[in-house]
Amino acid sequence: MSVGIIGGTGLTSLEGLEITRREVVRTPFGEPSAPLIHGTFRGHNITFLARHGHSHNIPPHQVNYRANIWALRHVGVDRVIAVAAVGGLGEAYAPRRIAIPDQIIDYTHSRISTFHDQDLEHVTHIDFTYPYDATVREWLLCAARDAGIDAVDGGTYGATQGPRLETAAEIRRMRQDGCDLVGMTGMPEAALAREAELRYAHCAVVANWAAGMGDGEELSMDEIREHLIHGMEAVRKMIASLS
Ligand SMILES: CSC[C@H]1O[C@H](OP(=O)(O)O)[C@H](O)[C@@H]1O
Numbered sequence: 001m002s003v004g005i006i007g008g009t010g011l012t013s014l015e016g017l018e019i020t021r022r023e024v025v026r027t028p029f030g031e032p033s034a035p036l037i038h039g040t041f042r043g044h045n046i047t048f049l050a051r052h053g054h055s056h057n058i059p060p061h062q063v064n065y066r067a068n069i070w071a072l073r074h075v076g077v078d079r080v081i082a083v084a085a086v087g088g089l090g091e092a093y094a095p096r097r098i099a100i101p102d103q104i105i106d107y108t109h110s111r112i113s114t115f116h117d118q119d120l121e122h123v124t125h126i127d128f129t130y131p132y133d134a135t136v137r138e139w140l141l142c143a144a145r146d147a148g149i150d151a152v153d154g155g156t157y158g159a160t161q162g163p164r165l166e167t168a169a170e171i172r173r174m175r176q177d178g179c180d181l182v183g184m185t186g187m188p189e190a191a192l193a194r195e196a197e198l199r200y201a202h203c204a205v206v207a208n209w210a211a212g213m214g215d216g217e218e219l220s221m222d223e224i225r226e227h228l229i230h231g232m233e234a235v236r237k238m239i240a241s242l243s
């Protein structure tokens with residue numbers, strides 16, 4: 001089994017990964033965000049990819065999601081853990097909490113969201129009723145339990161276009177829609193992974209209360225960064241506890 005880890009904000013490299021090789025993959029869809037980093041981590045073969053590039057210079061709406069997913073599949077990855085920073089919308093999703101969401105609502109637009117748009121002979125509709133892979137979700141939840149981390153099992157991830165954060169009214173609407181978490185990169189990444197037949201789940205790290213939640217103050221990037229440092233430490237522990 002080969003595990004792909006897509007690291008987002010706060011996780012541009014995986015500390016503790018014993019690197020064996022860096023690989024620049026060319027894809028029919030252009031350049032992935034960064035070279036793939038192959039290595040081993042506590043007995044697992046891991047391929048790490050920095051979603052926003054190693055120097056974090058690619059904003060969420062400009063990530064080449066197709067190239068990233070294609071590259072992971074090309075090198076033989078079969079499970080993908082997508083680590084993502086999110087805002088929390090509900091009581092259970094407070095800053096620093098880890099959540100393994102089970103649903104998605106997609107509010108993004110103008111992103112290329114399929115591998116199938118060049119197929120002139122067939123129209124392909126993938127099933128996406130349950131957007132995350134059940135086995136990878138359970139694997140992550142077990143790892144969290146083993147690491148002593150109280151991760152939330154479930155939640156709906158609302159994917160927004162970014163790169164700006166949301167307005168308080170947008171977050172109120174998202175709550176009414178049933179969103180628990182908000183981020184900017186969950187789609188089309190998850191749908192492309194499904195099209196590519198990769199087993200994919202999200203490990204969401206709550207970096208802040210979503211806009212207008214919490215104490216109603218404006219969002220502070222310093223606070224977000226601080227929460228993320230703690231949250232990503234928990235993610236590393238979880239990855240170290242994967243069975
Ligand atoms: C305020 S940080 C916003 C930034 O963090 C998330 O990135 P990722 O999902 O790659 O961890 C969010 O989607 C935005 O890109």
Ligand code: HPA
Nearest residue numbers: 085086087182183184210
């Ligand atoms: O509040 C947020 N909104 C969107 N993306 C995010 N990523 C971290 N926090 C947030």
